Amino acid sequence: MSTQSPPIDLSNLWMPFTANRQFKANPRLLKSAQGMYYTAADGHRILDGTAGLWCVNAGHARPEIIEAVTRQARELDYAPSFQISHEDSFRAASRVAALMPDGLDRIFFTNSGSESVDTALKIALAYHRARGEGQRTRLIGRERGYHGVGFGGISVGGISPNRKTFSGVLLPGVDHLQHTHAPDHNAFSRGQPAWGAHLADELERIVALHDASTIAAVIVEPMAGSTGVLVPPVGYLERLREITSKYGILLIFDEVITAFGRLGAATASGHFGVTPDLITMAKGISNAAIPAGAVAVQRGIYDAILSASHSGIEFFHGYTYSAHPMATAAILAALDIYERDGLFQRADSLSKLFEDAAHSLRGRPNVIDVRNIGLVAGIELAPREGAPGARAAEIFSRCFDRGVLVRYTGDTLAFSPPLIIEESQIHELFDTVSEVLGEVA
Ligand code: PLP
Numbered sequence: 001m002s003t004q005s006p007p008i009d010l011s012n013l014w015m016p017f018t019a020n021r022q023f024k025a026n027p028r029l030l031k032s033a034q035g036m037y038y039t040a041a042d043g044h045r046i047l048d049g050t051a052g053l054w055c056v057n058a059g060h061a062r063p064e065i066i067e068a069v070t071r072q073a074r075e076l077d078y079a080p081s082f083q084i085s086h087e088d089s090f091r092a093a094s095r096v097a098a099l100m101p102d103g104l105d106r107i108f109f110t111n112s113g114s115e116s117v118d119t120a121l122k123i124a125l126a127y128h129r130a131r132g133e134g135q136r137t138r139l140i141g142r143e144r145g146y147h148g149v150g151f152g153g154i155s156v157g158g159i160s161p162n163r164k165t166f167s168g169v170l171l172p173g174v175d176h177l178q179h180t181h182a183p184d185h186n187a188f189s190r191g192q193p194a195w196g197a198h199l200a201d202e203l204e205r206i207v208a209l210h211d212a213s214t215i216a217a218v219i220v221e222p223m224a225g226s227t228g229v230l231v232p233p234v235g236y237l238e239r240l241r242e243i244t245s246k247y248g249i250l251l252i253f254d255e256v257i258t259a260f261g262r263l264g265a266a267t268a269s270g271h272f273g274v275t276p277d278l279i280t281m282a283k284g285i286s287n288a289a290i291p292a293g294a295v296a297v298q299r300g301i302y303d304a305i306l307s308a309s310h311s312g313i314e315f316f317h318g319y320t321y322s323a324h325p326m327a328t329a330a331i332l333a334a335l336d337i338y339e340r341d342g343l344f345q346r347a348d349s350l351s352k353l354f355e356d357a358a359h360s361l362r363g364r365p366n367v368i369d370v371r372n373i374g375l376v377a378g379i380e381l382a383p384r385e386g387a388p389g390a391r392a393a394e395i396f397s398r399c400f401d402r403g404v405l406v407r408y409t410g411d412t413l414a415f416s417p418p419l420i421i422e423e424s425q426i427h428e429l430f431d432t433v434s435e436v437l438g439e440v441a
Contacts, residue, residue: 028400033060036418036425038405046400049429050407051418054225054257055283058337059420065289065333072329081109081322089323092331096285096294099259099266099335101275106302109323110293113256114148116280117219120295121152122317123278124217124250127301130308133248137173138210140203140218140249144179146226147219147254147280156219159227175206177220181230183380187369188362189231190355196233200240212247217278222268225257228412229371229378237274250301251276256293260284261338261419263374264348271374277301286330287337291321343419347375353423357430358415364437366391377415379433395436404432 010024029041036059038046051057058065072088079086089109097105108123110116121139128136141147141156148154154162155171158179163170178199186193207215222237224230244251258268259281265271269279278301282293306314321327338344351374358377359370369380384390392408399406406429407414415429 028397035059035061036421040400044401045403047404047425047428047432049399049405049415049417051284051416052288053283053407054262054416055288057260057262057284057419058287058334058341058343059418062287062289062333062337064337065287065330068329068333069290069326072325076325079325081320081324082318085323086325086328088325088328088332092323092328093294095332095335096281096296100279100296101267101269103275103298103300104277104279104296106297106299108295108297109319109327110282110295111291111319111321111324111327112148112293113254113280113282114150114153115319116256116282116293116295117147117156117254118150118152119317120252120254120278120280120297121156121217121219123295123297123301123305123315124252126305126315127250128216130304133213135214136216136249138215139171139174140177140206140215141174142177142179142220142224144181144224144227144230145176145219145221145254146224147221148256173214175210177202177206177218179224179227179230180233180236183369186233188359189371190359191373192231193233197235197239199233200236200243203240203243207243207247207249212249215247215249217250217252218244219252219254221254221257222272222274223258223263223373223376225376225414225416226409228380228409229376229414231371231373232272237272241274241276250278252278252280254280256280256282257376257416260334261344261347262376262416264351265344285334286327287334289334290324290327290330292324292327292331341420347419350419350421350423350426351375354426357426360430361434361437364434365440366437375417375419375421379413379415381411381413383411391440394440395433398436398440399432402432402436404429406433 030038031041032039093107096107110119139156143158145158147157155174158176180196180199185195253269253276255267263271277298279296286292355372358372361367361379362370366381368382371378381391389410392411396408
């Protein structure tokens with residue numbers, strides 16, 4: 001008897017953020033995952049240099065998470081989250097709150113980063129309205145920012161291909177700060193670039209133009225990941241905090257990538273010592289075993305919204321699957337692993353070695369910048385003339401065949417391995433990329 005599965009039909013599935021025609025001509029399929037490795041459908045093993053999509057922070061197939069989710073599915077497969085709940089949703093909220101900076105201890109559950117972002121933007125608007133400042137509706141994002149794919153998220157986001165098709169219906173009243181990528185000043189920085197704190201002062205210009213009384217919130221990724229790893233210049237986030245506080249504007253850090261250890265601390269806010277008013281998260285919150293996300297909200301914001309409402313529902317927002325029992329089971333189990341195995345500290349202690357390994361690619365063919373922080377690195381390549389992104393795409397594909405998973409955005413390769421990565425695997429990751437760089441014109 002043949003052990004081969006019947007061939008699959010690739011035509012029905014419309015793949016997200018994928019060149020569908022190219023993929024279907026040359027599909028890359030994964031079959032299983034364990035620890036630091038994927039196994040492809042053809043059986044070859046692939047070192048996961050990206051924690052899936054920046055999300056499997058504790059490594060793949062953790063038995064504790066699998067067991068917790070399985071147990072939960074048997075016991076309570078689903079519970080409504082409107083006007084009724086289940087105990088683990090409160091336990092999970094308390095555990096998440098304990099990892100947030102002081103004061104951000106009110107937790108709203110979602111299922112994804114995009115939902116977390118739209119939730120945070122709505123909370124910001126509801127807060128100002130609750131305080132009698134309903135005219136504060138303007139939202140400020142940043143060029144090159146990625147905040148998911150909801151209409152709110154793409155409006156404050158700053159990645160042009162994600163916006164242009166929908167440009168006629170983006171939220172009104174949104175401005176963008178300038179991004180912080182300045183290779184003339186900060187190429188090959190190790191950790192935070194020294195140059196660029198003053199770029200935050202542009203917020204003063206936007207405030208002067210519109211008046212603070214019209215501005216609800218500023219949202220930025222403390223470390224911009226999806227656009228190709230942009231590390232905030234020294235002093236930049238502090239400056240944004242000063243200016244937003246001065247004018248009563250809420251500051252939202254989108255930590256969908258950075259929360260849960262990526263920079264070597266529970267949050268990027270904690271790592272940088274800058275406390276925003278709201279934090280959005282997803283991905284690592286459940287180690288990606290079950291879709292989950294959340295927004296951590298400063299207690300005063302929650303109190304203001306609740307006390308503005310005399311009775312009944314205070315905030316008209318929520319998802320059928322907010323605090324889904326299997327998501328809260330996965331969250332509790334993932335947070336246990338992070339704590340028990342000291343994974344945030346592990347990321348911190350590996351970060352210097354990771355930095356050195358990433359910067360060892362300086363001088364390799366076509367490498368024009370290396371950027372890094374915590375267990376994140378971006379290697380920017382010179383684009384091929386007339387074919388931006390093609391060189392990085394080819395390197396990604398060759399690395400995949402060679403057994404190493406990297407990501408690419410434009411011509412930047414991005415690295416964000418699970419926090420359980422071993423030293424020898426860090427070398428394997430960057431050595432493979434180094435070899436492939438030597439082969440690709
Ligand atoms: N915000 C940031 C900073 C992200 O990096 C992402 C995804 O990469 C999102 C939001 C969107 O998350 P999701 O794809 O879970 O909707």
